[in-house]
Amino acid sequence: MTQDITSELVTLRDYWRYAISRFNAADLSYGHGTTTAGDDAAFLLLDSLDLPIDALDPFLDARLLPAERKLLAERIEARVTTRKPSSYLTGRAYIQGVRFHVDERVIVPRSHIGEILFSEYLGENGSAFLPDPMTVESAVDICTGSGCLAVLAAKFFPHAAVDAVDLSADALAVAAKNVAAHEVENQVSLHEGDLFAPLAGRTYDLIITNPPYVDHDALVAYPPEFRAEPAMAHDGGEDGLDLVRRILEEAADYLNPQGGMICEIGSGREILEEEYPHLDFVWLETAESQDAVFWISAEALGVE
Structure with a gap:
């Protein structure tokens, strides 16, 4: 599945939409800094790419490199299959924008x-x-x-x-x-x-x-x-x-x-x-x- 989507999904917008669909279908739970599938997906993607976690819009239509696509596909899959909080997958959490290792x-x-x-x-x-x-x-x-x-x-x-x-x-x-x-x-x-x-x-x-x-x-x-x-x-x-x-x-x-x-x-x-x-x-x-x-x-x- 991961290989298939990395050949089809090209932009950050593609991966955000895909992640929201997967998260909703899996009925994930939130509460670790996010409260919705859209917010959790945005955090997972942006933090994985080392982008500002509160600035999704400027990057939505950016085309991703093959290695970036692979990373995002793997982390979306891990979020669904392991049910671990997204911060455990990226290794980072934030309080009022201040980053901490977790x-x-x-x-x-x-x-x-x-x-x-x-x-x-x-x-x-x-x-x-x-x-x-x-x-x-x-x-x-x-x-x-x-x-x-x-x-x-x-x-x-x-x-x-x-x-x-x-x-x-x-x-x-x-x-x-x-x-x-x-x-x-x-x-x-x-x-x-x-x-x-x-x-x-x-x-x-x-x-x-x-x-x-x-x-x-x-x-x-x-x-x-x-x-x-x-x-x-x-x-x-x-x-x-x-x-x-x-x-x-x-x-x-x-x-x-x-x-x-x-x-x-x-x-x-x-x-x-x-x-x-x-x-x-x-x-x-x-x-x-x-x-x-x-x-x-x-x-x-x-x-x-």
């Missing part, structure tokens, strides 16, 4: 926190809750995975030393690649361990965390694209909030008095507010959610 040792980065950091610190829609980036001297990314949020923290907080923690040595190997690629080795330190365990005695101006928060019922219903990712990076326990609770219970010990924490929790707002009625959660709006991420100050957590 592979099957980490989940494909797609945190709402990345959007919040960009809107806050690029002046698009500041929340008035997060700290002045020039005053942050220390930050930690708990459950760092690919290291993307730790790298962004280093970029947005130029004076901050950033620690990044994960339980998975495999994930930290990927994070190390991203730290090196973005040349923030002098700011970011990687630590293997369970949540705050490797950080005894340290305190921070800012805690950033996007922990596993998927409940068990949702895990059971996962499509193949999500099952291709490391299970431990999704599993948040029976109701999805096991790690969030632990983080809330421990965070005060690791925060400076004027600091705070930004945490992504998925759909657990109602449960969290019922269990912690005494805590002042500030829910931060993103393009796709109004209550997937909260900010809580050190003061609200009892830090004096």
Whole structure:
């Protein structure tokens, strides 16, 4: 099949149309930075050709070289037959246009926190809750995975030393690649361990965390694209909030008095507010959610 289509399909437009048809026929699932067959196909093709992933139109009628046709045909076929997310096939993912290396040792980065950091610190829609980036001297990314949020923290907080923690040595190997690629080795330190365990005695101006928060019922219903990712990076326990609770219970010990924490929790707002009625959660709006991420100050957590 691959050889047949490479002789018939010539332009990027040809391959985009073909990929959409294949993806729709195979009833693929999305959610790793794209939400439709058309967007997923565009990402797979453009990233495979090392073209800007947000600029399909200028290249649609470009004729492709034989080697490029072969590569695209193979990756379209792999997307359909393996059901792996497109980012695993290209080896790259993006947060607000910033490129990160990914592979099957980490989940494909797609945190709402990345959007919040960009809107806050690029002046698009500041929340008035997060700290002045020039005053942050220390930050930690708990459950760092690919290291993307730790790298962004280093970029947005130029004076901050950033620690990044994960339980998975495999994930930290990927994070190390991203730290090196973005040349923030002098700011970011990687630590293997369970949540705050490797950080005894340290305190921070800012805690950033996007922990596993998927409940068990949702895990059971996962499509193949999500099952291709490391299970431990999704599993948040029976109701999805096991790690969030632990983080809330421990965070005060690791925060400076004027600091705070930004945490992504998925759909657990109602449960969290019922269990912690005494805590002042500030829910931060993103393009796709109004209550997937909260900010809580050190003061609200009892830090004096």
